[in-house]
Amino acid sequence: MKGIALRLEGLTKHFGRVVALQALDLDVRAGEMVAFLGPSGCGKTTTLLMIAGIYQPTAGAIYFADRRVDHLHPRDRDVGMVFQSYALYPHLTIFENIAFPLRLKGLRGNELASKVRQSAELLGIAHLLERRPGQVSGGQQQRAALARALVKEPQVLLLDEPLSNLDAQIRLQARGEIRRLQLDLGVTSVLVTHDQAEALAMADRVAVFSLGELQQFASPDELYTRPANTFVAGFVGHPPMNLIRGTFADGAFTSNGLKIPVPFRLPPAGGGTLGMRPEDLVVGGPIRGRVVVVEPLGRQVLVTVDAAGSTLTMLTNVRPSVGETVAVGVNSARLHLFDAGGRRVEAAA
């Protein structure tokens, strides 16, 4: 199985008057795994279904390597797909489910059986081939769906929320297995998920969507350390980043009574948003606040502080009590600045 590059150009989808996806340009490298991340209704699944050929784009083009495919029927695109519900055929055995795409390609007899067996062994479900989907566990159904998607050695593997129907325990395991398999096979893959942990853990690069528009397309590290706008900043990271609206002036950020020193020159002075990740806030510093909520998370404690009308959450190793007044400090090297339109502003030293 050899990965191919996948390119989307100005891809747009309207449903009646609803714009589900607005002019998306995206390049997926050969053999890369890309995650589409966003809340429901953001356009990520719509995009995936256009790549699969289920939806016709309203405008734009889809290329598999140099081949334009957006006008092709799904069967002529050579994609494998795993669905959230697995979408196995309940009236067929696991064997027949995996054999299904091969039979449609005209494969018969020994060649068919050996390919099905090979694929089932890869996924560790060779002993379940005679069962029906209803007679195996959710995790096994998921493997069968993956085997069905991979058995025809597709050019592109599409995964639509493949893990969200699994129990939390199996999910973590399946996450690693899918990634390992994808790397081994080198198949170009697109993973749609609303779970940022899944996206960050599995993908080489993550495309964050909101309201039908691409917000940022970058590596997991980049998304985390340099979010392109306030949406990405708030969406990626758990617990979420503190985002406070206010004004930048005279080397400080002010919001109501809250004043945070910002030790560098601020390009455009004026209104904007200051972002601080909970782990970049520390006990001991210039900000005074009253503790509102204390949530022990095991290794660390999540503390919610009311500071002059602004709510700050911080991850600390000390555990203050509710109602107590604490001093909060900021790791100013890790501040995120956004302009009035919510776009990231790089701080100049």
Next chain:
Amino acid sequence: MPLLPPRWRLTLIVLAALCVPIASGVVWLFLTGTFDRVHGLIPVRSPSLDNWRFLWQSVGGRPPVHVAIVNSLVFAVLVASLEVVIASMAAYAISRMSFPGRRLYLGFVLVLHAFPAVSLIIAIFYILRLLGLFDTLTGVILVKAALELPLGIWLMKGFFDTLSWEMEMAALVDGMSRWRLFWKVAMPLVRPGLLALGTFALLSAWGEFILPYTLIVSSQRTLMSSYLQTFLTEGYSDFGMVAAVGVVYALPVVAIFLVGQRYLLNIYGGGVKG
């Protein structure tokens, strides 16, 4: 079987009482057919086969009964087959595809379902005459199937609605055309619906009277319902034989029902579990 709680006994007694008129009708049918003479539900003469002689000989210039039975079977089976196939296709389109006029069509189907078909009988008569299908089994089969379709479409739409979209998408991605998908994936999954509709259509066609009575005149093409009716119209009705014919007419219904009742229950249960 667990014993019924006491408060259920009263309910059962009431229900049983309500069933008495229908049950006694069935008993009457059987007794009257079997005995020479019956007063109420009490046979007053010895049992005889005289009422059953229509089974082996023509009675009063009527065609032999097997002609009517075969005609009725052909009629019921063809009507049911047509109805199941066409209703499934229409229902799939309504349930799964978007096409111009879909909502209007849905509304029409609903209205047609509620429309009293008998009121169309004169128009149907003229149309069949025009098409040269009057007094043919083909004609009356087409008419019956058409009139039953709205119900079938609604019923099957309910079944198709329960199928998962993702499964259809999977089939498309796996390499199926929509047409093959319909036959190979969607139809097997609505099998309970097909069996239910098929059973329902068989019963309904077997029991149909007005259409064959009006649209078929040749005795060689008569159906069981019309055949039975001929025993009732001549000045003197031989109730013994009417009852015997009635038993013969009713037996297949009992058979179909025994086989098909669990499918019929699906009409209300609906859907497939994956």
